[in-house]
Amino acid sequence: MANALKKVPENQPGEFFVDSSCIDCDTCRQLAPSTFADAGEYSYVRSQPVGEDERRLALRALLACPTSSIGTTGKVSAREAMDDFPLPITEEVFYCGFNAEASFGANSYFIHHPEGNWLIDAPRFLPFLAKKFEAMGGLRYIFLTHRDDVADAGKYAERFGAERVIHRADADAAPGAEILLEGEAPCPFGNDFLVLPTPGHTRGHCVLLYRGRFLFTGDHLAYSRARGHLIAFRNANWYSWPETIRSMEKLQDYDFGWVLPGHGERLHLPASEMRAQLRRAIEWMKSR
Ligand code: SF4
Structure with a gap:
């Protein structure tokens, strides 16, 4: 589970964040390129998703992330995107x-x-x-x-x-x-x-x-x-x-x-x- 205390500094404030456990595999940037970007050696949230479609892409990225480095503030269920x-x-x-x-x-x-x-x-x-x-x-x-x-x-x-x-x-x-x-x-x-x-x-x-x-x-x-x-x-x-x-x-x-x-x-x-x-x-x- 991503750790909000270890958010990378480049994250735009809001619901989604990336923490420092990111291994820079690029998966989130492929799945949700409007939300995630490359900081050089790790990903960060460049822009919080706007609307349900972008949010769904970000949730898919959260699920696909191999190191659980993507988190959300508050209670967000990614279950709907699992399917x-x-x-x-x-x-x-x-x-x-x-x-x-x-x-x-x-x-x-x-x-x-x-x-x-x-x-x-x-x-x-x-x-x-x-x-x-x-x-x-x-x-x-x-x-x-x-x-x-x-x-x-x-x-x-x-x-x-x-x-x-x-x-x-x-x-x-x-x-x-x-x-x-x-x-x-x-x-x-x-x-x-x-x-x-x-x-x-x-x-x-x-x-x-x-x-x-x-x-x-x-x-x-x-x-x-x-x-x-x-x-x-x-x-x-x-x-x-x-x-x-x-x-x-x-x-x-x-x-x-x-x-x-x-x-x-x-x-x-x-x-x-x-x-x-x-x-x-x-x-x-x-x-x-
Ligand atoms: S999918 Fe996870 S490990 Fe891969 S670049 Fe994105 S945040 Fe980092």
């Missing part, structure tokens, strides 16, 4: 919310699919969220992009008898994972899912291409608000930057229109524009 999760992004693709501190607040996603649902990386384990997944048909696969964003995947796997999919090179982060991927060849699951190994951020990093349109990118590729283009994380590259560039170049073989990352912003563009964005990202990476 919003998982939040639809489009069609059968959802953002789970309830980001986990264990994954430094990475985003996780849910795909509702007639042949069995997928979780992409894992949120905190909450019985409430598990019940929501259950009502949507449970989980068949849990795809883990890489070692950092495993969070409570094991608990969800146990709850649903789901199979965790991770590359062998990162598998020590998910002991007992049921499906271990090898090498760098693309690995299809049925007609709609294609796992693409993308070593670089970590040795076993992989991304998931769904229906040729949605690319779940973990910590390989994301949109940067500050730079205005797609990026990779040069300062958080644990295995090899040249390998990250090589893996990025391989993505040019695919025509996707969505980038859905663990950290950083989502991006949705016509496939031709996404291709140009990807080219720009590769050029930018080579200059780093």
Whole structure:
């Protein structure tokens, strides 16, 4: 629970505040950008929400915050906003919310699919969220992009008898994972899912291409608000930057229109524009 005695000084006075336990994961700024902003190494309330719609977004951010660093003065119930999760992004693709501190607040996603649902990386384990997944048909696969964003995947796997999919090179982060991927060849699951190994951020990093349109990118590729283009994380590259560039170049073989990352912003563009964005990202990476 956020501590009002530890509010960061930049907060605008009012109902919502951020305290000094913030880990600067960006989740609140993505969910409620009119309320939360970046002070450099943490978030703060730049402007108190105006109207019910903005307030609802701020409540969602409060719930999604991995460190419970967002609080409210007085008695405010966030319960009404809990039911919003998982939040639809489009069609059968959802953002789970309830980001986990264990994954430094990475985003996780849910795909509702007639042949069995997928979780992409894992949120905190909450019985409430598990019940929501259950009502949507449970989980068949849990795809883990890489070692950092495993969070409570094991608990969800146990709850649903789901199979965790991770590359062998990162598998020590998910002991007992049921499906271990090898090498760098693309690995299809049925007609709609294609796992693409993308070593670089970590040795076993992989991304998931769904229906040729949605690319779940973990910590390989994301949109940067500050730079205005797609990026990779040069300062958080644990295995090899040249390998990250090589893996990025391989993505040019695919025509996707969505980038859905663990950290950083989502991006949705016509496939031709996404291709140009990807080219720009590769050029930018080579200059780093
Ligand atoms: S979601 Fe929480 S931890 Fe993440 S930036 Fe916002 S206040 Fe900080």
